[in-house]
Amino acid sequence: MTSSPSDEPEYDLAVIGAGAAGLAGAVTAAELGLSVALLDTAAHPGGQFYRHPAPALGATRPEALHHDWSTFDELRRRLADSDARYLAGHHVWTVVRTEPRRDRWEVHAATGADGNGERPVRVRARAVLLATGAYERQLPFPGWTLPGVVGAGGAQAMLKSGLVLPGRRVVVAGSGPLLLAVAASLATAGARVPAVVEASGYLGYARHPRALAADVHKLAEAAVHGTALLRHRVRLRTRSAVTQVHGADRVEAVTVSRLDRDWRPVPGTGRRIACDALAVGHGLVPQLELATGLGCATRRTQDGTSALDLDADQQTSVPGIWAAGETGGVGGVRLACVEGELAGVAIAARLRERPALTAGGRVRALRRRRDRMRAFAAVMAAAHAPGPGWSRWLDDATDVCRCEEVTAGRIREAVTDYGARDARTVKLLTRAGMGWCQGRMCGTAVACLVGEGQGAQLPPSPERRPLAVPVRLEMLAALAETAARENPPSKAPQPPG
Amino acid sequence: MARDRSPAELVGAAPDTAFEITFDGRPITALPGQSVAAALWAAGILAWRTTRAGGRPRGAFCGIGHCFDCLATVNGQPNRRACLVPAHPGDTVTTQEGHGHDELAV
Numbered sequence: 160m161t162s163s164p165s166d167e168p169e170y171d172l173a174v175i176g177a178g179a180a181g182l183a184g185a186v187t188a189a190e191l192g193l194s195v196a197l198l199d200t201a202a203h204p205g206g207q208f209y210r211h212p213a214p215a216l217g218a219t220r221p222e223a224l225h226h227d228w229s230t231f232d233e234l235r236r237r238l239a240d241s242d243a244r245y246l247a248g249h250h251v252w253t254v255v256r257t258e259p260r261r262d263r264w265e266v267h268a269a270t271g272a273d274g275n276g277e278r279p280v281r282v283r284a285r286a287v288l289l290a291t292g293a294y295e296r297q298l299p300f301p302g303w304t305l306p307g308v309v310g311a312g313g314a315q316a317m318l319k320s321g322l323v324l325p326g327r328r329v330v331v332a333g334s335g336p337l338l339l340a341v342a343a344s345l346a347t348a349g350a351r352v353p354a355v356v357e358a359s360g361y362l363g364y365a366r367h368p369r370a371l372a373a374d375v376h377k378l379a380e381a382a383v384h385g386t387a388l389l390r391h392r393v394r395l396r397t398r399s400a401v402t403q404v405h406g407a408d409r410v411e412a413v414t415v416s417r418l419d420r421d422w423r424p425v426p427g428t429g430r431r432i433a434c435d436a437l438a439v440g441h442g443l444v445p446q447l448e449l450a451t452g453l454g455c456a457t458r459r460t461q462d463g464t465s466a467l468d469l470d471a472d473q474q475t476s477v478p479g480i481w482a483a484g485e486t487g488g489v490g491g492v493r494l495a496c497v498e499g500e501l502a503g504v505a506i507a508a509r510l511r512e513r514p515a516l517t518a519g520g521r522v523r524a525l526r527r528r529r530d531r532m533r534a535f536a537a538v539m540a541a542a543h544a545p546g547p548g549w550s551r552w553l554d555d556a557t558d559v560c561r562c563e564e565v566t567a568g569r570i571r572e573a574v575t576d577y578g579a580r581d582a583r584t585v586k587l588l589t590r591a592g593m594g595w596c597q598g599r600m601c602g603t604a605v606a607c608l609v610g611e612g613q614g615a616q617l618p619p620s621p622e623r624r625p626l627a628v629p630v631r632l633e634m635l636a637a638l639a640e641t642a643a644r645e646n647p648p649s650k651a652p653q654p655p656g
Numbered sequence: 657m658a659r660d661r662s663p664a665e666l667v668g669a670a671p672d673t674a675f676e677i678t679f680d681g682r683p684i685t686a687l688p689g690q691s692v693a694a695a696l697w698a699a700g701i702l703a704w705r706t707t708r709a710g711g712r713p714r715g716a717f718c719g720i721g722h723c724f725d726c727l728a729t730v731n732g733q734p735n736r737r738a739c740l741v742p743a744h745p746g747d748t749v750t751t752q753e754g755h756g757h758d759e760l761a762v
Contacts, residue, residue, distance in 0.1 A: 200721065202742070207720060212667065213689025213742070219668035273721065273740040275733075294722045306702035306715045313719025317739070321694025322663040322687075325702065349661040408713055409702055436702075561717070561725060564709040595724030600717075 166281050167244070170196045171510050173266045173284035174243075175251050175449065178206020180484025180495035180502075181290030182234040187503025188288075189241035193510060196282050197238070198249040198268055204235060206292055207312065208492045210319040224319050224344055226380060230496060246282075250274035252630045254287055254449050254480075258646055264479065267638065269630060279634045281641075286479050286506050289450050289467075290499060293443035293485035296464070297600050298333075298549055298607075299567070301557045302404025302413075303439070311341045311440035324350050326436030330413050332356035332401045334543040335442035339384040339395075345438065346391035353432050355388065356415050357397045358422055358441070358549070363542025374535035376493060402429065402552040404437060413437055422546025442543050443489045444603070448627035450486065453477050460488050461540035463603075471526060472505035472517060473498055481506055490536035494529065501525040550604070550611050559608070560601040562594020570608045582606045597624060675745035679704065686743040693719075693726050693738035696749070704728045704738065708754040728752050 170193075174185040177199035185197040197204075205211055209231040212218040222228035238245060249268040257263040264287050270276035295312040302308065309317075309325050311333055317323050328351045331342040342355045364371060371378060388395065396415060402424050403414040417428035445466045447457065456468040456476035466488035467475050474481050483502045484495030501522065508516035516522070553559070555568030573579040573588040582598075582605045585591055591605050592598030598605070664671070672688040679701060686695035693716040696704060703713035705727050716726040716739045726738040730749055734756025738749070 200740075212669065215672045215689035216664075216687060217670040217672065219670060221667055223666050223668075224663075272742055273737040275736065294720065295718060304712065304714065306713050309716060310718045310723075313717055313739075316719035317694055317697060317716065318663055321690045321697070322667065322669060323690070323694045323697040324663065325697060347661075348663040348666050561714075561723065564707055564712075595727070596722060600723050 165278055167196060167246075167283070169263070169283040169285075170194045170244075171284065172196070172286050172288060172506055173198065173264065173282050174288045174290060175199075175254075175266065176206060176290035176292055176484075177201070177204040177245065177247075178290060178292050178484065178495065179208055179231070179234070179492045180292070180486075180499035181206070181288065182231075182238060183496045183499025184288045184290060184481075184483050184503040184506075185243045185499075186234060186237040186241050187500045188507050189243040190237070191504065191507035191511070191516065193507050195241075195243040196246060196266075196284065197243050198246045198251055198266065198282065200248065200250045200274070202247050202272065204238065204245065204247075205231060207316060208495075210316055212320060212322055216322060218322075224348070226383070227492065230492075234496075246280070248272060248276070249280060250628050251449060252626050252628045254453055257283060258642075262479070269628070269634060274628055274630075279637055285510055286481065288499075288502055288506065289475075289480065289482040289486050290484050290495075291446040291449060291486055293445050293489055294599055295337075295440040296442050296444045296603055297439070298441050298545060299557055299559050299601070299604050300400070300402055300404070300552050301554050302406070302410075304558050304561055305404050305406055305410055306408065307406065307410030307436045308404055309436065309438055311338055311438040312443070314436075314438035315341045315344055318344055318348055324348060324436075325438065326410070326434065327351060328353060328434040329436040329438055330354050330356065330401065330415075330432055330434045331438045332413070332415075333440040333442075334358040334545070335440065336381070336539060336543070337440060337443070339381065339388065341438055341440075342393055343384040343387035343391075346393055347387060352388075352391065352393045353434060354394045354396055354415065356399050356401055357395065358400045358418055358546070359543050360397050361542070364538060367538040370534045370538045373531045377491070377535055400424065400549070400552060401437060401439065405431070410434060410436055416552070418546070419548065420546065421548035423548030423551045441545060441603075442540070443485060444599075445486050445489060447486060448624050450475060450480070450482065451623045452625060452627065453480055455480060455482075458488075461537050462544035464489070464540075473502035474505065488533065488536060489540065490532055494532040494536065497525055497528050497532065501529060545603075545607075550607055553608075559604050560589075560591040560594065560598075562596050562600070563590040563592075565589045565591040565601075567608065570605060571611075574609055574611075579609060582609055585609055595629065677743050677745070677747040677749060679749045680751055686747075690743050691739055692728060692730060692736075692741050692743045692747065692749055695743045696738065703751075704749065705752045706754065711753075727756070729756055
């Protein structure tokens with residue numbers, strides 16, 4: 160027995176994701192008179208950046224783990240004051256056009272803390288704002304599957320929501336500005352952080368003084384993290400990477416090696432650092448499954464990830480589908496707020512047929528701020544783009560695909576011995592990227608290893624997957640039943656000819 | 657020397673009453689509002705799954721529900737993402753071996 164999806168009323172706008180971008184978009188659109196549904200996987204709004212302890216944990220100073228907490232407080236207040244319907248615990252797995260009327264969208268969600276709930280939900284809307292954010296990019300290395308190795312963003316998320324640490328002595332490693340924030344949070348919350356290991360230098364920034372000067376706020380934020388790290392005597396080691404994790408069943412130490420300019424480890428430079436956890440990550444990847452499923456065009460960013468190609472008002476190449484925040488390229492929380500607001504105004508202007516809404520000073524200022532922050536984001540992405548030599552720190556026994564336990568050796572074999580020329584063929588030959596996470600953790604690495612075999616680095620192409628998150632079969636069955644009921648075949652199929 | 661500081665002290669947490677859950681039969685303390693994974697980390701437990709092929713230990717990795725490394729058997733139900741599922745008083749969490757559906761083996 161299957162249960163049909165429970166239907167929400169039709170809305171003007173469905174916003175997917177209640178992080179900074181989605182919140183800003185939802186409250187802006189609602190304040191301009193649109194009916195809005197805001198769907199989010201978590202139990203509380205905030206997304207990843209404004210992730211915070213559940214009310215039962217009674218945090219009296221949640222702002223101690225955040226910058227710009229007042230911005231979030233304000234967004235939360237506006238959401239409460241608005242007529243927008245906030246749907247917590249909703250895991251959207253697909254967005255499709257309604258049939259037969261093709262000017263509406265259907266958003267399908269699984270409910271519950273981990274999407275395991277019984278009740279499928281369908282939300283219909285005239286426009287959709289994708290504010291699905293990003294997840295962390297991982298580059299594998301020997302030992303990275305050992306318990307105690309956690310994502311840098313993961314350590315930050317567990318700290319912000321659960322007030323817990325993965326260990327007492329935590330090395331932070333990888334690349335990107337998030338590392339400094341994570342190290343500062345961990346150290347402030349009581350962990351010893353013996354080192355922050357950054358694969359890039361910071362010289363990449365210095366080549367773009369104008370973009371830097373245009374986003375003073377970001378520089379100030381870096382200074383705040385820097386001060387925290389100095390206070391906790393955290394050493395920053397640039398042009399270095401963790402090339403080995405030691406321990407039998409959990410982390411006991413890591414080896415940190417110097418990297419050359421292409422990120423190849425320099426032989427003989429390995430130095431062991433004792434620790435009981437490692438928080439690691441190489442920047443963020445925009446989360447695009449819903450968008451690519453709809454056929455939205457993407458662009459290549461400076462650090463090799465794919466992001467949505469958006470027009471001046473945040474609309475994707477598919478009319479009626481809009482995007483804001485990290486989905487359009489990773490740029491941080493303030494950019495997400497600006498883009499969400501801009502999208503909210505532009506969608507209201509379109510749906511209420513009031514083009515004057517986007518002609519005023521508010522929208523001009525938003526566009527200007529967005530362009531300035533996008534320029535900074537591009538510099539940041541270029542400065543931390545993985546060097547082509549990183550895969551030299553993998554040995555053949557290293558698991559690359561964590562879900563299916565596929566080693567680097569087997570992927571290289573698929574390329575050199577079986578002639579695989581792309582990540583999809585490697586997947587079909589080895590199962591790399593076919594597991595629970597759907598290639599989110601290994602996608603970058605597999606694509607790079609394929610490129611390695613051809614003397615070139617091929618950035619991964621955006622994944623096209625019909626389902627954005629795992630869905631129970633009974634939910635798909637319920638959907639088919641509903642579709643059959645609502646759109647019965649009007650006549651028997653005609654024989655050809 | 658600065659005294660050791662905890663995340664709870666940092667944010668001035670005054671949680672509701674703590675409760676007990678079990679992990680592989682061993683009692684551990686959880687705070688209301690914590691996920692199963694957070695409660696396990698707080699008890700110093702980093703692994704609660706063994707992989708299907710190599711039988712290797714795994715626990716929370718991405719921390720935000722994307723990587724599925726933190727799958728655990730919660731109250732007899734396998735494949736629950738421990739980083740997303742909130743802990744409730746009396747929950748029994750057990751190490752998930754492989755795909756967690758041994759009863760389906762032939």
